[in-house]
Amino acid sequence: MTTIETQATAGTVPSGKRFFTLAGRYGTVAAFLALILFNVLFTPNFLSLQTLNVNLTQVATIVIVATGMTLVIATGGIDLSVGSLMAIGGALAPMIFMGALFPVSSMPVAVALAFILPVIATALLGLFNGLLVTRFAIQPIIATLVLFIAGRGIAQVMTNGNLQVFRNEGFQFIALGRIAGIPAQVILMIVIAAIAWAAVRHTVFGRQVIAVGGNEKAARLTGIPVHRVKLLVYMISGALAGVAGLIVVARNSASDANLVGLGMELDAIAAVAVGGTLLTGGRANIMGTLIGALVIQLVRYTLLANGVPDAAALIVKAALILLAVFIQQRAGKP
Template identity: 85%
Template sequence: MTTIETPAPQPSGTLSSGNRLLTLASRYGTFVAFLALILFNVAVTPNFLSLQTLNVNLTQVATIVIVATGMTLVIATGGIDLSVGSLMAIAGALAPMIFMGQFWPVENMALAVALAFLLPIAAAALFGLFNGFLVTRFSIQPIIATLVLFIAGRGIAQVMTNGNLQVFKNEGFQFIALGRIAGVPAQVLLMIVIVAAAFAMIRYTVIGRQIIAVGGNEKAARLTGIPVKRVKLFVYMISGALAGVAGLIVVARNSASDANLVGLGMELDAIAAVAVGGTLLTGGRANIVGTVLGALVIQLVRYTLLANGVPDAAALIVKAGLIVTAVFIQQRASKH
């Protein structure tokens, strides 16, 4: 008699080779992509290893990383913030108006410059708090709540400046974008400080654990005594403040403030960096280091295409492909 042997069932908890590959891709895919881009550019792109190229890429990615860090915290709670680009425009419009004396006569320029840093960031943080208020007080879905300022915020910035370009020059204010400390661009050092602070907060503090808990299971978090509303207000406020910082860097770098262009599309770059970096868009996880790598991958893709004669529009298509791939891998990996 012929016997048919049936394969022994896999032990519980083991993964098939396909599932194992998805898991590895979700964990290390961003780093592998980052390494592949570097190796490709080393081999193909002239002068890629020069200090000038390093400086260009780091200064271009700094604002994306700063905004994406705040976005990571919001997404970790299960939310999203579409208003960051518009808040950059508001902060970028407000700062020059302060030290150029458009609100009151400037008598002490040092004080005016200090206020040009502090007030726009505070204003952006308050707008972020407004987003959080809509989400927590009225239970409006985050994508709708932040869409309000996505639309109205840029209009506010345009009204503030009458839609005009504000050209200025002030070395004290522009140090945030053009200055160097020990040879390192000030904006890059600021980016590192912000990323390190966010990483430490998520990893080692109570509020960091609460952020993850709220995104993982909001109902359970509430039942365990976590102040869910305050946590959400906090992350939206931080997201707004960091958007304000990024807005100041952009206008300081350009020596001009254009409410029509500052922060335009930044919300998409930030969300892309978070998604590519491995933070689940459904909440419950905050991969700060992954977000930085995701932003670097997005920047390197754009640089690689431009350096090799491919139109900038192609970078948008590749960026969209990266987001779809990242989300697909996350969803498939989370099911196993």
């Protein structure tokens, strides 16, 4: 029985401690509902389908990347390379179906390869991050900083620094298509988040992820393959970054290695922190990450819709991260 549970049983949980515990558990949902209420009352046309579509499509890539980031952080790691991996995946896809890398017999085959090969490539780069962390015992922030710096350079070399403009309905369906009226990228976001949530809650792998982040030494002593778990979460993070990169370039009808994924690592980390996952590891709140990403998007939308410059959203985002970390620290103190 934990200290908190013992105190609760004895009825001696301090009121301050109880507040921060409740804030850590329900604060993100409360912030989300408060933002919705504010916009319903003060922001014109907030309840329109167009506004809903804009916010959901804007948040989809953040949620997809943040889902992988949640798993990495749950093991006690961090992945700063996700934005650069998005740029690599986004640069590679149009090169494939435009025939810039190798000839392909038919356009449907080219489009299929443009979906598959970039995700495999970014997953392997995620594996590279994992090998630096596990095999060479490099701190995650340093290990992933390598591709954070070099990855965007790789994408720029691949495209000679040029903007790749294209139009291909088959490829762009991932970002512009709709299924039963719902944007395809939103459906993909929900599916990815749901699979990750189920994996964390109901699989051996999910329990291993939490165990590794909670106490790596104890996890190793109980027979958990710590290195394998870490390699997998970095591969998953890389693969999901690749998926997000495909969505961005498909949405824009162009691939710009200088801009695709720029700053995404910060958005993903912010969503994870605001969503309640401990940045020190040992917890993976996938649904919290989803809501955290929605909170961050709604903050930006609310500020813009009410005439506040976009730069202010960066300040608010930083404040949200600090507040989330502060609440986590206070809730974790006995």
